[in-house]
Amino acid sequence: xxxxxxxxxxxxxxxxxxxxxxxxxxxxxxxxxxxxxxxxxxxxxxxxxxxxxxxxxxxxxxxxxxxxxxxxxxxxxxxxxxxxxxxxxxxxxxxxxxxxxxxxxxxxxxxxxxxxxxxxxxxxxxxxxxxxxxxxxxxxxxxxxxxxxxxxxxxxxxxxxxxxxxxxxxxxxxxxxxxxxxxxxxxxxxxxxxxxxxxxxxxxxxxxxxxxxxxxxxxxxxxxxxxxxxxxxxxxxxxxxxxxxxxxxxxxxxxxxxxxxxxxxxxxxxxxxxxxxxxxxx
Numbered sequence: 001x002x003x004x005x006x007x008x009x010x011x012x013x014x015x016x017x018x019x020x021x022x023x024x025x026x027x028x029x030x031x032x033x034x035x036x037x038x039x040x041x042x043x044x045x046x047x048x049x050x051x052x053x054x055x056x057x058x059x060x061x062x063x064x065x066x067x068x069x070x071x072x073x074x075x076x077x078x079x080x081x082x083x084x085x086x087x088x089x090x091x092x093x094x095x096x097x098x099x100x101x102x103x104x105x106x107x108x109x110x111x112x113x114x115x116x117x118x119x120x121x122x123x124x125x126x127x128x129x130x131x132x133x134x135x136x137x138x139x140x141x142x143x144x145x146x147x148x149x150x151x152x153x154x155x156x157x158x159x160x161x162x163x164x165x166x167x168x169x170x171x172x173x174x175x176x177x178x179x180x181x182x183x184x185x186x187x188x189x190x191x192x193x194x195x196x197x198x199x200x201x202x203x204x205x206x207x208x209x210x211x212x213x214x215x216x217x218x219x220x221x222x223x224x225x226x227x228x229x230x231x232x233x234x235x236x237x238x239x240x241x242x243x244x245x246x247x248x249x250x251x252x253x254x255x256x257x258x259x260x261x262x263x264x265x266x267x268x269x270x271x272x273x274x275x276x277x278x279x280x281x282x
Contacts, residue, residue, distance in 0.1 A: 154197025
């Protein structure tokens with residue numbers, strides 16, 4: 001790959017450090033401009049609807065807007081799309097969402113899409129394959145000096161493995177890739193990938209043992225919002241999983257998560273604020 005232009009963004013990293021230092025975890029609102037995402041596919045694919053949704057989440061208190069134009073639903077059924085199609089969905093709305101003034105994260109596994117979004121003002125790269133699927137992803141992130149969310153993922157589910165051991169080995173590989181590309185350690189956020197390449201039991205194990213990731217000394221993001229493991233405990237459709245989502249996110253926060261990724265910003269933020277207030281009492 002040819003050398004990429006550098007687009008330093010020191011203010012982004014400084015802002016992220018400040019945000020993560022607050023008592024209440026940061027809240028990342030999900031904005032899917034896709035026809036087939038597992039929970040809200042098709043609802044916000046029209047640019048005006050996507051922009052309205054972003055405004056609503058910001059009004060509800062979202063600290064970050066995570067925009068994605070390809071479904072990466074954490075189980076079978078997602079339809080892969082080309083980079084051209086992903087960009088076609090992003091271009092009518094991305095700049096307007098960025099202009100709202102809240103940092104935007106680009107949720108994509110394609111370096112071409114991430115590069116475009118970062119050059120349009122997105123502040124964070126969110127790679128559901130942890131820098132391990134697209135060989136150019138780490139170079140794109142390093143050249144632009146922006147934070148990156150490194151998520152654990154698997155091609156297939158294996159109920160027999162220790163999911164935490166697998167996750168730790170995965171993150172070690174990702175961090176090695178990041179270091180070789182020149183990504184600053186302070187720009188990396190880890191995501192256990194709840195539901196991705198995991199059985200429902202393994203997703204719950206990942207939440208229960210989340211504090212084991214503290215060994216990396218890096219901030220952790222958790223996105224358990226409306227995930228299928230909730231239905232394994234309490235049968236429900238995605239839109240009926242608010243209670244389970246909040247329960248999982250409160251436990252994640254107690255175990256050290258500093259960013260919570262959610263479809264339900266207002267309710268999640270209220271729960272986090274109340275839990276933090278209670279925990280602060282003697």
